[in-house]
Amino acid sequence: MKDNYIPEVDVTTDKIKISARNVQVYYGENHAIKDVSVEIQDKTVTAFIGPSGCGKSTFLRCINRMNDTIDICRVEGDILIDGEDIYDRNVDPVQLRAKVGMVFQKPNPFPKSIYDNVAYGPRIHGLARNKTELDEIVERALKRAAIWNEVKDRLQAPGTGLSGGQQQRLCIARAIATEPEVLLMDEPCSALDPIATAQVEELIDELRQDYSVVIVTHSMQQAARVSQKTAFFHLGHLVEYGETDKIFTSPEDPRTESYITGRIG
Amino acid sequence: MTDMPNATPKNSLLRQDARTVKRNRAETRFKAYGIAAISVGLLMLVILLVTIIGRGTGAFQQTFLTLDVQLLEAKLDKKGNRDLQDIKKVSTFGYAPLMAAALEKKVAESAVESDLKPKEMAALLSKDAAAQLRDFVLENTDLIGTSVQFRFLTNSRVDGYMKGRVTRESIANDKNINAAQLDLVDALVKDGALEKRFNLAFITGADASDARPEAAGMGVSMIGSLFMMLVVLALALPIGVAASIYLEEFAPKNLITDIIEVNISNLAAVPSIVFGILGLAVFINYMHLPNSAPLVGGLVLTLMTLPTIIISTRASLKSVPPSIRDAALGVGASKMQSVFHHVLPLAAPGILTGTIIGLAQALGETAPLLLIGMVGFIASNPPDGIASGLMDPNSAMPAQIYEWAKRADPAFYERAWGGIIILLVFLVTMNAIAVMLRRRFERRW
Numbered sequence: 001m002k003d004n005y006i007p008e009v010d011v012t013t014d015k016i017k018i019s020a021r022n023v024q025v026y027y028g029e030n031h032a033i034k035d036v037s038v039e040i041q042d043k044t045v046t047a048f049i050g051p052s053g054c055g056k057s058t059f060l061r062c063i064n065r066m067n068d069t070i071d072i073c074r075v076e077g078d079i080l081i082d083g084e085d086i087y088d089r090n091v092d093p094v095q096l097r098a099k100v101g102m103v104f105q106k107p108n109p110f111p112k113s114i115y116d117n118v119a120y121g122p123r124i125h126g127l128a129r130n131k132t133e134l135d136e137i138v139e140r141a142l143k144r145a146a147i148w149n150e151v152k153d154r155l156q157a158p159g160t161g162l163s164g165g166q167q168q169r170l171c172i173a174r175a176i177a178t179e180p181e182v183l184l185m186d187e188p189c190s191a192l193d194p195i196a197t198a199q200v201e202e203l204i205d206e207l208r209q210d211y212s213v214v215i216v217t218h219s220m221q222q223a224a225r226v227s228q229k230t231a232f233f234h235l236g237h238l239v240e241y242g243e244t245d246k247i248f249t250s251p252e253d254p255r256t257e258s259y260i261t262g263r264i265g
Numbered sequence: 266m267t268d269m270p271n272a273t274p275k276n277s278l279l280r281q282d283a284r285t286v287k288r289n290r291a292e293t294r295f296k297a298y299g300i301a302a303i304s305v306g307l308l309m310l311v312i313l314l315v316t317i318i319g320r321g322t323g324a325f326q327q328t329f330l331t332l333d334v335q336l337l338e339a340k341l342d343k344k345g346n347r348d349l350q351d352i353k354k355v356s357t358f359g360y361a362p363l364m365a366a367a368l369e370k371k372v373a374e375s376a377v378e379s380d381l382k383p384k385e386m387a388a389l390l391s392k393d394a395a396a397q398l399r400d401f402v403l404e405n406t407d408l409i410g411t412s413v414q415f416r417f418l419t420n421s422r423v424d425g426y427m428k429g430r431v432t433r434e435s436i437a438n439d440k441n442i443n444a445a446q447l448d449l450v451d452a453l454v455k456d457g458a459l460e461k462r463f464n465l466a467f468i469t470g471a472d473a474s475d476a477r478p479e480a481a482g483m484g485v486s487m488i489g490s491l492f493m494m495l496v497v498l499a500l501a502l503p504i505g506v507a508a509s510i511y512l513e514e515f516a517p518k519n520l521i522t523d524i525i526e527v528n529i530s531n532l533a534a535v536p537s538i539v540f541g542i543l544g545l546a547v548f549i550n551y552m553h554l555p556n557s558a559p560l561v562g563g564l565v566l567t568l569m570t571l572p573t574i575i576i577s578t579r580a581s582l583k584s585v586p587p588s589i590r591d592a593a594l595g596v597g598a599s600k601m602q603s604v605f606h607h608v609l610p611l612a613a614p615g616i617l618t619g620t621i622i623g624l625a626q627a628l629g630e631t632a633p634l635l636l637i638g639m640v641g642f643i644a645s646n647p648p649d650g651i652a653s654g655l656m657d658p659n660s661a662m663p664a665q666i667y668e669w670a671k672r673a674d675p676a677f678y679e680r681a682w683g684g685i686i687i688l689l690v691f692l693v694t695m696n697a698i699a700v701m702l703r704r705r706f707e708r709r710w
Contacts, residue, residue: 066594071518098597108588110607120606121596171592178596 017042017182017212018063023077025058025067032058034236036077040229045204045213047227047244049220051259054233056216057105060184063214064100065093081182098125101180105187107167109159109174114151117159117170118142121178137177145173146203165196172203176211183207185215189222201226220260224248232256317685324683327464327479328424329416330390330453332367336402338410347406357395360402361387364394364417377452381445389446391418393473393480419459421479421676423450427461430675467683471646472665478676481669483684485647489559489639489659490628492648496563496655497570497627502620504567505574512575513582514604533572540569541633549637557638557658565637566627573626577619581612614706621699625692631663640664662688 018040025033033055040046048056058067065086067073079086086096098121109117118138121127128134138155142148147169151162159170168188175183185204189197204226207213217223223230224244231241232253240247240256251257276282281289338345340359342352365387372379372386379386391397394417402409422442425431427450436442453459470482516522544565548554554561585608593603634640639660648654660668662684669681 064595066591069590069594094597094599097594101597102591102595104588104591104595106588108586108592110589110592111611120593120598124596124598124602124606174592174596 015042016040017044017081018214019078019080019083020059020062021078021080023059023062023075023079025055025062025076026074027058027070028072032236033062036233036236036238038231038238038241040212040214042212043208043210044229045208045215045227046229046231047223048214048216048231048233049218049223049259050233050239052218055236056231056233057186059233060186060214060216063182063184064097064102066097066102068093098178099180100182100184101175101178103168103171103175103183103185103188106191107164107171109162109167109170111158111160113156114142114159114162114170115155118173118177121174125178127178141173141177142170144176144207145169146199146206147173163196165192165199168192168196168200169203172200172207176207181211183211183213185213187216187218190218197222220248232259234259317682317689320679321682321684321686323428323430324467324680324686325464326428326461327467328419328427328459328461330368330419330459331414331416332364332371332458333412334363334367334398334415335412336409337363341402342406342409347409349403349406352403352406352409355399357399360395360398364390364398371453371458372449375452375456375458377449377456379445379449379452381449385443385446386449388442389420389423389450391420391477391479393477394418397480416462418479421477421674423459424479425676426450427454427459428679430679467680468687472642472644472660472668474642474644475672475674478672478674478680481677481680483662483665483687485645486660486662486665487687488647488654489562490661492559492651492654492659493563493566493661494624494628496560497566497624498620500564500567501570501574501623505571505620506578506616508571509575509578509582510604510609513579514608515600529572529575533576536632537569537630538632538636540565541636543568544633545636555656555658557641557643557660558656559639559659559661560655561637562634562639562661563655565633566630569630569633570623570627573623574616574620577622578612578616581615581619582608584615585611614702617706618699618703621695621702625695625699628695629663629688629692631661631667634661634664640667642668662691 016039018038020036020038020040023033023036024031036055036059048060050056061067062075062079063081063086067075075087081096081100085091110120112120115138118141119128119134122134122137128137139148139152142151147166150166151157151170159167162170168191172183172188188204189200192200201222204213204215208228215223215226227244229242230244230247232239232247232251232255234255240251240253242252247256248260251260340363341355342348344351365383368386368390369383397418398415401415420442422431422436422439423446426442426447431439431442433444433447436444436447450459466480466484467482468487469484470480471485472482473480512522512525544561548561548564549556554564589607589611590603593607594600598606631640638658641660641664643658643660645657645659648657648659666681666684666688669677669684672678
């Protein structure tokens with residue numbers, strides 16, 4: 001594990017996928033996200049780093065409106081995906097979430113078979129016309145999530161019976177089975193051991209070819225390894241955003257530097 | 266210390282200090298209290314079970330007298346055409362002489378010495394015996410004109426004598442039976458004609474009037490309870506589950522839902538008789554549903570069971586980890602899809618358990634039935650069909666037990682205990698099913 005390896009920056013496109021402008025998030029009285037503006041590029045891995053409680057997960061959950069499920073949560077400002085305001089009154093969050101997939105911190109497969117876990121999304125969105133097509137989608141998603149070889153002989157076994165790392169890759173397969181355009185990952189490796197983490201990281205790097213990936217992580221090494229762009233959050237503010245190697249080698253803001261060098265966090 | 270190598274150090278771990286000793290003693294004491302409490306509880310349970318079984322099992326046995334009866338055509342079918350309508354015209358008074366004759370013959374044949382008049386002999390048989398025979402003949406008209414061996418119910422005093430409830434001393438002031446009749450009973454027992462047997466009619470039969478406790482059974486009130494439970498299940502389960510899903514998953518958390526929540530919890534603690542008087546006012550006086558109908562009983566018990574079902578359903582919905590909801594929403598399922606595809610199936614065992622416990626509670630409920638007229642002597646035959654089962658006057662198991670317990674004849678008292686055994690068997694079975702379902706479908710995360 002080359003912890004200090006920083007990948008070459010090879011941002012393949014400059015197209016802006018997600019654009020946030022002056023986003024404010026309140027949990028009741030608590031002002032959790034303060035005036036965050038950020039532009040996230042397509043086909044890029046963007047990492048959100050920062051100390052616990054800094055609002056990076058909250059901001060991530062704004063991108064697919066998962067915060068809608070929290071009653072006291074209120075979002076102000078605009079978040080645009082492909083130029084469309086996702087908080088527009090005409091936007092159905094269900095449609096949005098099909099376009100913006102999410103992988104959670106704790107692996108959370110449905111207590112169903114491996115096959116049904118992956119097939120659930122395509123089924124409810126009507127992506128497959130028949131069983132053969134569905135089989136193909138499931139196989140493709142499992143292959144892309146690099147778990148196909150481990151589970152191909154037991155697709156009907158329960159997803160909850162897999163190991164932690166396998167479960168997380170199953171969740172990634174489930175998220176990409178619906179063909180999203182953006183993949184949000186909320187500390188996807190925090191519950192995994194180093195080997196499983198390495199597998200997932202490798203996977204994230206591959207997924208970049210097709211998706212815009214936004215990953216929240218506590219591990220700065222991980223951010224450095226997998227991302228091309230990094231955003232540093234602190235106390236609800238977006239402190240610094242830029243090319244990953246620049247953030248890690250010559251940060252502009254003293255707070256970023258303190259965090260990266262381990263003085264705050 | 267160096268000159269005393271064998272002395273223990275001041276803070277030795279090998280010796281408990283005063284504080285530890287005190288703490289340990291307190292713990293031992295507390296454990297003893299716990300064991301004492303459990304022992305008292307267990308003792309009570311054993312006393313309860315022993316009493317119930319000891320007093321109730323007698324109800325499942327009944328004394329029968331086996332006689333050969335001549336079904337005389339001249340008496341039962343005067344026209345001789347075996348027309349059911351004509352045979353039905355002969356009332357039980359037409360059958361009584363046949364039985365008396367059969368008994369007289371039996372006494373004569375078995376060489377039992379008895380000075381009793383035929384009428385006094387016939388008094389050994391139950392007042393229900395003639396009706397028993399009539400029912401039998403109406404079902405088997407082709408047997409008219411032949412002689413059949415028939416097992417007659419005996420009078421409850423004879424039954425009591427066989428079970429030790431009635432003794433020769435206790436009949437001194439009893440007008441219903443005398444010593445000479447008991448002599449005849451002894452003789453008939455020796456002969457083998459009179460014996461105690463398992464009494465299926467207690468489980469399947471209908472209630473009987475004060476004068477014939479030996480004929481009373483639980484069957485019809487069981488059917489009444491069954492219809493009430495069907496009403497409760499059909500109404501309380503869907504309403505309760507729908508209300509819980511809405512409150513738990515969809516409703517905004519605000520003052521109104523808070524008030525509703527508090528009120529549902531309070532409703533679960535409302536005395537059941539309040540629901541009874543509500544049922545009387547709304548269902549009977551206002552909506553003019555019939556008195557004593559299992560439909561009304563079911564509606565009242567539905568009101569009573571709803572809070573139980575709602576509370577347990579909400580608890581089991583709450584116990585489904587939020588990560589499952591997130592997972593479903595994350596792949597683009599709608600709220601409803603996430604609830605019905607993922608949350609509800611996982612909560613189902615808990616919901617089922619809660620429902621069964623609620624039903625068991627409703628099954629044993631008596632107080633609300635008092636007010637809607639389901640407690641009392643309701644002489645009814647088993648209903649024919651669902652509509653009659655719902656609308657015709659009927660009783661329920663606990664109401665039947667209460668009714669028997671308050672009657673004067675000690676023979677009914679025995680039947681009340683027997684009824685309790687039947688009710689408990691139902692309750693234990695339902696609870697066992699609930700436990701089984703929980704075990705079977707419980708999921709580990």
